[in-house]
Amino acid sequence: MTEPSATRHAVRAPELTPSPGCPPPHPAPRTPTLALPPDSCDAHCHIFGPADVFPYDPDRTFTPVDAPKEQLFAVHAHLGLTRAVIVQSSCHGHDPRVLLDALKSGGGRLRGVALIGESTTRAEIEELHRAGVRAFRLNFLPHLRTPPTRAEIDSVLERVDGLGWAAQLHVRGEEITALEDLVRALPGRAVVDHMGRVDLAAGRDSPALRSLRALLDTGDVWLKVSGVDRVSRQGPPYTDAVELAASLVAYAPERVLWGTDYPHVNITGDAPDDGLLVDLIERIAPDPGHLRRLMVHNPAELFDFPSTR
Numbered sequence: 001m002t003e004p005s006a007t008r009h010a011v012r013a014p015e016l017t018p019s020p021g022c023p024p025p026h027p028a029p030r031t032p033t034l035a036l037p038p039d040s041c042d043a044h045c046h047i048f049g050p051a052d053v054f055p056y057d058p059d060r061t062f063t064p065v066d067a068p069k070e071q072l073f074a075v076h077a078h079l080g081l082t083r084a085v086i087v088q089s090s091c092h093g094h095d096p097r098v099l100l101d102a103l104k105s106g107g108g109r110l111r112g113v114a115l116i117g118e119s120t121t122r123a124e125i126e127e128l129h130r131a132g133v134r135a136f137r138l139n140f141l142p143h144l145r146t147p148p149t150r151a152e153i154d155s156v157l158e159r160v161d162g163l164g165w166a167a168q169l170h171v172r173g174e175e176i177t178a179l180e181d182l183v184r185a186l187p188g189r190a191v192v193d194h195m196g197r198v199d200l201a202a203g204r205d206s207p208a209l210r211s212l213r214a215l216l217d218t219g220d221v222w223l224k225v226s227g228v229d230r231v232s233r234q235g236p237p238y239t240d241a242v243e244l245a246a247s248l249v250a251y252a253p254e255r256v257l258w259g260t261d262y263p264h265v266n267i268t269g270d271a272p273d274d275g276l277l278v279d280l281i282e283r284i285a286p287d288p289g290h291l292r293r294l295m296v297h298n299p300a301e302l303f304d305f306p307s308t309r
Contacts, residue, residue: 016051016056016063017063018063018064018065019062019063019064021062021265021266021267021268022062022063022064022065022265022266023065023264023267023269023270023271024065024263024271025065025067025071025075025262025263025264025271025274026270026271026272026273026274029075029078029079029273029274029275029276030273030275030276030279031078031275032079032080032275032278032279033279034278034279034281034282035080036079036080036081036278036281036295037291037292037295037296038082038296039082039083039296039300039305040080040081040082040083040295040296041081041082041083041084041085041257041295041296041299041300041303041305042076042079042081042083042084042085042258042259042260042262043084043085043224043226043257043258043259043299043302043303044085044087044193044194044224044226044257044258044259044260044261045072045084045085045086045087045259045260045261045262045263046067046072046086046087046088046089046261046262046263046265047067047068047069047072047086047089047098047099047102048064048065048066048067048068048089048091048092048098048263048265049064049066049067049068049098050066050068051066054092054095054097054098054101055095056091056092056093057090057091057092057093057094057095059093060090060091060092060093061090061091061145062091062265062266063091064089064091064263064265065263067262067263069101069102069105071263072084072086072102072262072263073105075260075262075274078275079260079274079275079278080278081260081278082109083109083110083111083299083300083305084106084109084110084111085110085111085112085113085134085135085259085299085303086099086102086103086110086111086112086113087112087113087137087168088112088113088114088115088137089265090115090139090145091265092115093115093117094115094116094117094119094120096114096115096124096128096133099112099114099128099131099133100127100128100131103131103132103133104131106132108132108306109305110132111132111133111134111303111304111305112128112131112132112133112134112135113133113134113135113136113137113168114128114133114135114136114137115136115137115139116136116156116159116160118152118155120159121159122159125159125160125163126163129163129165133165134164134165134166134302134303134304135165135166135167135168135191135302135303136156136160136165136166136167136168137168137169137170138153138156138167138168138169138170139170140169140170140171140172140175140179141170141171141172150182153167153182157186157187164188164304165188166188166189166190166191166222166302166303167186167188167189167190167191168190168191168192168193169183169190169191169192169193170193170194171192171193171196171197172196172197173196173197173198173199173202173208174199174207174208175196175208176192176196176198176208176211176212176215177207177208177210177211180211180214180215183215183221184215184218186220188220189220189221189222189302190215190220190221190222191221191222191223191224191257191302192212192215192221192222192223192224193224193226193227194224194226194227194230194231194261195212195223195224195225195226195227195231195241195244195245195248196208196209196211196212196223197227197230197231198212198231198244200231200232200233200240200241200244201233204244204247209244212248213248213251216248216251216252216255219255221255222255222256222257222298222302223248223252223255223256223257224256224257224258224259225245225248225249225256225257225258225284225294226257226258226259226260226261227241227261228241228242228245228277228280228284229241229261229264229267229272229277230261230267231244236272236273236276237276237280238280242280242283242284245284246283246284246285246286249284249285249290249294250287250290253285253287253289253290253293253294254293254298255298256293256294256298257294257298257299257302258281258284258285258294258295260274260277260278262274281294281295
């Protein structure tokens with residue numbers, strides 16, 4: 001994988017119009033009142049572009065506002081987050097250069113989740129591993145791509161064999177019930193994004209939530225209690241989704257993670273205030289021990305950060 005030439009900075013890409021549902025990030029997130037513990041990790045965030053350096057995939061299903069690494073790093077400094085897991089977005093296709101560039105700028109404080117395509121070779125996967133990638137993502141949301149077949153999943157598993165990568169699943173609502181057997185059959189560990197994006201209108205004992213809890217019971221499945229703004233039916237401060245997240249942290253405190261989901265694409269309305277999202281962590285994990293597991297120990301274990309006290 002070759003890095004973009006520096007001369008490309010002089011060649012501007014055509015101006016791109018962001019897709020509906022891709023607003024710019026919040027212009028002035030508040031300073032959180034919650035003081036996060038050292039080595040706290042944003043376990044789910046994205047980098048987009050800039051498109052004139054890291055072009056978006058021609059077959060993408062959405063066009064975001066550019067959100068380069070410098071912007072993400074500044075937000076993390078403002079929020080008090082010192083580690084992060086950068087998830088490669090489908091709008092960059094299977095080209096990992098934007099992810100590799102960010103990871104090489106991280107000084108060991110960043111890890112990555114990659115999108116592996118049919119043409120991604122084992123040598124390229126090993127390069128991603130050396131850079132800090134520790135998981136691959138499977139998108140089951142039709143607005144992002146055609147969901148992967150079992151044959152495609154098996155092909156990825158074969159090529160990442162022996163590296164200890166987790167499988168990260170992006171699903172919505174009842175899909176997690178339909179995929180429960182597949183998740184159970186995956187070798188190694190799996191992690192489900194954004195509380196499975198469950199439909200809170202279905203109640204707190206819906207089939208989707210029963211499946212999530214059953215998967216947590218296996219000991220091999222982890223859950224990101226990110227995306228309260230996506231799951232909530234009430235809007236800020238997202239009380240309904242925060243209560244759900246708190247119940248899931250209490251249910252399996254040793255296998256939950258938290259992330260901003262910055263810069264918040266494919267949403268309805270304006271981007272959430274990331275400072276508010278940080279302050280909500282205190283309600284999601286009111287027990288100090290659970291909070292430290294959520295923000296420090298669990299991401300360190302799953303994504304292979306250096307050990308912490």
